[in-house]
Amino acid sequence: xRYLLLICGDEEAHRAMEADGSFQAGCHAWADELRxxxxxxxxxxxxxxxxxxxVRVRRDQVxxxxxxxxxxxxxxxxxxxxxxxxxxxxxxxxxxxxAARYGRIEIRPLLEP
Amino acid sequence: xxxxxxxxxxxxxxxxxxxxxxxxxxxxxxxxxxxxxAQDAFTQAxxxxxxxxIPRRPGAWLTTTARNRATDRLRREAVGAARLREAxxxxxxxxxxxxxxxxxxxxxxxxxxxxxxxxPALAFESxxxxxxxxxxxxxxxxxxxxxxxxxxxxSKRLVRAKGxxxxxxxxxxxxxxxxxxxxxxxxxGVLYLLFNEGxxxxxxxxxxxxxxxxxxxxxxxxxxxxLPDEPEAGGLLALLLLHDARRAARxxxxxxxxxxxxxxxxxxxxxxIGEGVALLEAALRRGRPGPYQVQAAIxxxxxxxxxxxxxxWEQIAALYGQLARLVPSAVVExxxxxxxxxxxxxxxxxxxxxxxxxxxxxxxxxxLPATRADLLRRLGxxxxxxxxxxxxxxxxxxxxxxxxxxxxxxxxxxx
Numbered sequence: 294x295r296y297l298l299l300i301c302g303d304e305e306a307h308r309a310m311e312a313d314g315s316f317q318a319g320c321h322a323w324a325d326e327l328r329x330x331x332x333x334x335x336x337x338x339x340x341x342x343x344x345x346x347x348v349r350v351r352r353d354q355v356x357x358x359x360x361x362x363x364x365x366x367x368x369x370x371x372x373x374x375x376x377x378x379x380x381x382x383x384x385x386x387x388x389x390x391x392a393a394r395y396g397r398i399e400i401r402p403l404l405e406p
Numbered sequence: 407x408x409x410x411x412x413x414x415x416x417x418x419x420x421x422x423x424x425x426x427x428x429x430x431x432x433x434x435x436x437x438x439x440x441x442x443x444a445q446d447a448f449t450q451a452x453x454x455x456x457x458x459x460i461p462r463r464p465g466a467w468l469t470t471t472a473r474n475r476a477t478d479r480l481r482r483e484a485v486g487a488a489r490l491r492e493a494x495x496x497x498x499x500x501x502x503x504x505x506x507x508x509x510x511x512x513x514x515x516x517x518x519x520x521x522x523x524x525x526p527a528l529a530f531e532s533x534x535x536x537x538x539x540x541x542x543x544x545x546x547x548x549x550x551x552x553x554x555x556x557x558x559x560x561s562k563r564l565v566r567a568k569g570x571x572x573x574x575x576x577x578x579x580x581x582x583x584x585x586x587x588x589x590x591x592x593x594x595g596v597l598y599l600l601f602n603e604g605x606x607x608x609x610x611x612x613x614x615x616x617x618x619x620x621x622x623x624x625x626x627x628x629x630x631x632x633l634p635d636e637p638e639a640g641g642l643l644a645l646l647l648l649h650d651a652r653r654a655a656r657x658x659x660x661x662x663x664x665x666x667x668x669x670x671x672x673x674x675x676x677x678x679i680g681e682g683v684a685l686l687e688a689a690l691r692r693g694r695p696g697p698y699q700v701q702a703a704i705x706x707x708x709x710x711x712x713x714x715x716x717x718x719w720e721q722i723a724a725l726y727g728q729l730a731r732l733v734p735s736a737v738v739e740x741x742x743x744x745x746x747x748x749x750x751x752x753x754x755x756x757x758x759x760x761x762x763x764x765x766x767x768x769x770x771x772x773x774l775p776a777t778r779a780d781l782l783r784r785l786g787x788x789x790x791x792x793x794x795x796x797x798x799x800x801x802x803x804x805x806x807x808x809x810x811x812x813x814x815x816x817x818x819x820x821x
Contacts, residue, residue: 296575377575378575378577379575379576379577380525380527380574380575380576381576381577381581381585383575384527400574402573402574402575
């Protein structure tokens, strides 16, 4: 099964991740290990929500908003897609990501036939 | 004949439902189909057993009937062919190291079902509801009544939980060795809650609620048999049996709660106490104590004391100390205060209670002032005791507890 891991955190979590000198290396090690197991579909980090643009189309009009669609303290900082045998494996993989120690990670199973 | 058939079907329902549902889930992976076909098999039994006689092995008859029904239904569905292939794949027993932990090499489907129902990715209340529905065979209406929510709410909870198991890929298996202890704790927690929900129900309460204790014991018995290497499973079963053995003496003729020290010990179930103690000793011999074994040891101290005055408070206080180290909590500390108060006198107990009050962790919990009141009464400080009893009365959640505290308050004020 494939799962999307939404990596979230508030400002405090982001500051803590930046302050952690081994955070980036930990993320790379996590991705390398998954790639070696053939369990990683993709992983990306995202730029800040201040760089986001939100799009809607209403009555054929394209409406733009400067910023993310949800005005919350928690923002999505990145995501990964993993291929796992079941939820137990996905839980184990997710708990191993360094961001889980600062923010939180939501596991969403993909809608697949 | 009809009465005999009814009795046989009722007994088979109690004893076989969980096994049949578990087997069919293992076979088809479809929880709703499994429940519907199990239900259908019992309907068939009511129709056919009066005519054909009660089969020699009702469980086998029901399982075969339910399985045939499932095969028919899968075949009739448009996607039948694909589903049957899927079913064939699903039914191959998982012989990985995980299932070897169950002892026989191939785990019982009921064990798989217990671990799946109690998966920590499901909300605790969903774990409880799923366990009662699929393993104990309670109807949605019965579960709703037992937990004081509407049938609609309970139905949605069950549908959502089953949907998540399917969609999120929660595996139908006994967890592998590195997850087993943690996941077993989750199953034990659900069974312990079921027991307590039934145990706390008053004599006048709904029968469904009272029956939760029997269901919890039955499931704990299955779990302990299937996990012989997990001493906490034996510990939980021992704990439940030891508590349940005192049931007849807990409520008096007028329906009032009788505290442990005032219970008529001749009304305790000696056979069940013997079984509980033997189970506990077998579990403790494994040398891996845990919270359920320690709690069972405390219950065993009470259950084997010939009289309240002969209670081994020294041992009980030490066991509460051990429990507090295993699972630190203010409630455990309060119980330890009671035991210390019995061992070293009420002043020593009161000192521990006052320390808890200063910490503020149990604010609003009626047993905190109730315990302080009992200790003050034993110290002869009746005015302070009466104040504490009144405080406890304000907070007590159930009618029998309020009546008990009212009696104590009257005794204190009268002395």
